[in-house]
Amino acid sequence: xxxxxxxxxxxxxxxxxxxxxxxxxxxxxxxxxxxxxxxxxxxxxxxxxxxxxxxxxxxxxxxxxxxxxxxxxxxxxxxxxxxxxxxxxxxxxxxxxxxxxxxxxxxxxxxxxxxxxxxxxxxxxxxxxxxxxxxxxxxxxxxxxxxxxxxxxxxxxxxxxxxxxxxxxxxxxxxxxxxxxxxxxxxxxxxxxxxxxxxxxxxxxxxxxxxxxxxxxxxxxxxxxxxxxxxxx
Amino acid sequence: xxxxxxxxxxxxxxxxxxxxxxxxxxxxxxxxxxxxxxxxxxxxxxxxxxxxxxxxxxxxxxxxxxxxxxxxxxxxxxxxxxxxxxxxxxxxxxxxxxxxxxxxxxxxxxxxxxxxxxxxxxxxxxxxxxxxxxxxxxxxxxxxxxxxxxxxxxxxxxxxxxxxxxxxxxxxxxxxxxxxxxxxxxxxxxxxxxxxxxxxxxxxxxxxxxxxxxxxxxxxxxxxxxxxxxxxx
DNA sequence: TTGCAACTGTTATTAAATTAACAACTAAAA
DNA sequence: TTTTAGTTGTTAATTTAATAACAGTTGCAA
Numbered sequence: 366x367x368x369x370x371x372x373x374x375x376x377x378x379x380x381x382x383x384x385x386x387x388x389x390x391x392x393x394x395x396x397x398x399x400x401x402x403x404x405x406x407x408x409x410x411x412x413x414x415x416x417x418x419x420x421x422x423x424x425x426x427x428x429x430x431x432x433x434x435x436x437x438x439x440x441x442x443x444x445x446x447x448x449x450x451x452x453x454x455x456x457x458x459x460x461x462x463x464x465x466x467x468x469x470x471x472x473x474x475x476x477x478x479x480x481x482x483x484x485x486x487x488x489x490x491x492x493x494x495x496x497x498x499x500x501x502x503x504x505x506x507x508x509x510x511x512x513x514x515x516x517x518x519x520x521x522x523x524x525x526x527x528x529x530x531x532x533x534x535x536x537x538x539x540x541x542x543x544x545x546x547x548x549x550x551x552x553x554x555x556x557x558x559x560x561x562x563x564x565x566x567x568x569x570x571x572x573x574x575x576x577x578x579x580x581x582x583x584x585x586x587x588x589x590x591x592x593x594x595x596x597x598x
Numbered sequence: 599x600x601x602x603x604x605x606x607x608x609x610x611x612x613x614x615x616x617x618x619x620x621x622x623x624x625x626x627x628x629x630x631x632x633x634x635x636x637x638x639x640x641x642x643x644x645x646x647x648x649x650x651x652x653x654x655x656x657x658x659x660x661x662x663x664x665x666x667x668x669x670x671x672x673x674x675x676x677x678x679x680x681x682x683x684x685x686x687x688x689x690x691x692x693x694x695x696x697x698x699x700x701x702x703x704x705x706x707x708x709x710x711x712x713x714x715x716x717x718x719x720x721x722x723x724x725x726x727x728x729x730x731x732x733x734x735x736x737x738x739x740x741x742x743x744x745x746x747x748x749x750x751x752x753x754x755x756x757x758x759x760x761x762x763x764x765x766x767x768x769x770x771x772x773x774x775x776x777x778x779x780x781x782x783x784x785x786x787x788x789x790x791x792x793x794x795x796x797x798x799x800x801x802x803x804x805x806x807x808x809x810x811x812x813x814x815x816x817x818x819x820x821x822x823x824x825x826x827x828x829x830x831x
Numbered sequence: 832t833t834g835c836a837a838c839t840g841t842t843a844t845t846a847a848a849t850t851a852a853c854a855a856c857t858a859a860a861a
Numbered sequence: 862t863t864t865t866a867g868t869t870g871t872t873a874a875t876t877t878a879a880t881a882a883c884a885g886t887t888g889c890a891a
Binding site: 369373377380381384385388389392408409410411447448449453455461462463465466467469470471474475478516517519540541542543547548549551555557558559560561562563564565566567568569570571572573574575576577578 | 610613618642681688707776780781784791795811812
């Protein structure tokens with residue numbers, strides 16, 4: 366099995382972490398560091414050093430015993446694995462607050478992954494640019510996507526429009542969809558789909574905050590009871 | 599062990615899915631449905647019916663054999679589990695595109711979880727409201743958070759500000775942080791932290807699109823080779 | 832009324848992901 | 862020179878999550 370086939374079998378979670386490692390490594394590089402230890406990466410990512418070493422083992426990268434991992438080398442290797450050699454173009458459907466946030470946030474960060482177009486139905490937005498990215502009319506989606514060789518579509522429209530936008534993206538020959546709306550979509554075999562709902566994440570945080578609140582309340586009550594019992598003597 | 603203690607031990611993934619089930623169920627309720635089958639929920643969420651039934655088993659909910667699950671009952675039960683009885687207030691630090699997107703997207707969706715305040719350093723934003731949510735000066739964060747009993751903070755500032763904002767939130771007594779910036783933060787024990795980086799998700803999609811592209815290219819090459827071989831006869 | 836198809840609920844199994852354990856090595860300190 | 866502290870790399874064990882298997886139930890249709 367060649368290297369490329371090995372990478373195909375990397376655990377999904379490892380793929381996510383590699384992206385995160387690179388993000389952290391790029392920051393370290395800016396700070397003029399040249400080497401980094403597994404426990405340093407681990408601390409940044411809130412995981413264990415073993416996890417880091419295991420991931421790096423899976424991609425076949427070796428560090429130096431007392432110096433750790435060479436940051437530039439590791440960045441390059443991660444790029445070899447997760448980036449597409451030819452580069453991939455991305456389109457954002459929905460140039461509202463979230464669409465614009467993504468563009469501003471993303472632009473120029475990864476040169477193998479570039480946002481090539483935005484789409485909207487609002488005439489005020491069509492024909493203008495956001496951070497250099499042109500906004501097109503939704504009607505022209507198919508032509509633009511094929512013309513600009515866009516392979517990934519990000520959906521940031523109101524939930525009522527999600528289904529029809531997804532349908533249109535699929536018809537345009539898109540290969541991957543990232544859906545940021547709360548309305549789940551269906552895609553045919555061969556189109557990779559990732560959905561993210563911000564409410565779910567917020568509710569998860571709220572749940573664990575609630576748990577913690579109840580735990581501390583229980584403990585306070587327990588202390589109180591013990592206090593009362595003691596004073597009964 | 600009482601019901602509440604059981605819920606504490608629910609798998610993390612189940613918690614996330616419960617939130618997603620509710621989201622789907624609320625839509626179904628709007629469509630005047632009153633019952634739903636496990637395979638229907640499963641299809642919406644892109645998971646298996648068994649997974650759904652297992653999750654519902656874990657929360658101790660039973661459906662009817664030929665009718666499926668009562669949607670309203672299930673919504674109420676999920677609310678009992680994941681919502682805080684008293685309600686939880688949320689603050690958003692950073693009223694840029696992403697912060698505003700969250701407010702618009704979220705407002706009024708869950709009555710046990712409400713965004714109570716926004717914070718920014720930009721004088722143009724301070725004192726104004728977005729969708730009814732007032733924007734305060736960052737300097738007053740601690741007072742506002744304590745005054746309004748805000749327990750969760752969402753960070754949507756530029757990455758350069760992430761660390762100092764997180765520090766300030768912790769000092770203000772926040773219980774949970776949701777960090778949407780690409781810069782990881784550190785929090786003390788007892789503060790629940792969730793981080794989400796949009797670039798990671800996009801890179802993941804790009805990776806699997808790349809894989810699929812290579813797979814189809816391989817297959818095309820294979821067909822070509824076979825064709826050549828056949829024509830050699 | 833009997834059989835069948837379509838569900839649910841639960842246990843058993845498998846798979847994925849994480850963590851633990853530890854050997855091997857290195858550089859610096861004693 | 863020897864010891865020690867601190868690393869990496871890897872296998873083994875454990876935990877968590879997902880899937881399979883299937884018994885039990887119901888209502889409809891033959």
